[in-house]
Amino acid sequence: MTDPALLLVAHGTRNPRGVEMIARLADSVSRRVGATRVAFVDVLGPSPAEALRDATRPTVLVPAFLASGYHVHTDVPREVADSGHDAVSITPALGPDPVLARVLLQRLTETGWRPGDAVVLAAAGSSDPRALRDVRHAARMLSALVRSTVRVGYVATGEPRVPHVVASLREQGARRVFIASYLLAEGLFHTRLQDAGADGVSAPLGVTDSVVDLVARRYFTAARERVSSRSVR
Structure with a gap:
């Protein structure tokens, strides 16, 4: 069985250092779980829907948000629906944790x-x-x-x-x-x-081993739950 892909969804910023930080986080996560793509709900592209339309595998979407508000509860599910991808698991946001x-x-x-x-x-x-x-x-x-x-x-x-x-x-x-x-x-x-x-x-949370581990944990939990649900069927 093919492991699902990981899509890390962030808010988006015009600050190049912020964009670079999200890219570094995705790169670090990739070394733990495999190829990780990035999408943004605002300011930048690609959008989650655009990224998912190009996906050929089941996907775990990890919202890189520190609290679950409108973007997590409304924007992300809408983007998944708009993508037409029928095998997407959405994890809880990163925070609070x-x-x-x-x-x-x-x-x-x-x-x-x-x-x-x-x-x-x-x-x-x-x-x-x-x-x-x-x-x-x-x-x-x-x-x-x-x-x-x-x-x-x-x-x-x-x-x-x-x-x-x-x-x-x-x-x-x-x-x-x-x-x-x-x-x-x-x-x-x-x-x-x-x-x-x-x-x-203090500096922003940024890319630390702990944050990378948290993203990976969200991914692996969702991947296991997907396998369990398929086996029950």
Whole structure:
């Protein structure tokens, strides 16, 4: 039986470093699971539908999103339907996940965060309450690791905005405030965090062995479930 292909679907960005990061993630995943293609739901192409129309094998689609909002719940299934491909398994989004919480802690530590410093989890934001709920879940996971309450701030959509949260923590007496960038790659949103008034801004999650393992785990779980469902029939 042929193993399914993997299609990694990201949001898309005009920032070339963000595009390069997604390409590096796909390359790293390919070394674990085999050839991995990339598609984007916005800004760039190919779209998931375009990528799937060219696919000749069953495909596992992994949404490279840190929360499940409109893109994951609506755009991705619509693109799959539009493609006409009848053998696509869609995995859960990458986040929230304990793996990502540990990478966030690593990025914070690299930035100079120390126990006792206040932390703001900075997410892009969404008008979808399901995505906002996922971000709050991610903040709770990080809170458990830093052993203090992590506040949530949004960069583009949703309230409160990151600068407001940073200023509020200062008013409450926080001596040092650090921003944990809950973004996968560099781009406009991450750039905005530099002006939010924090003592440090962590790098985006980026390509780490842990993130690559997480994508591979999503793929292998879906592939096994596909084999199991076929055997039951």
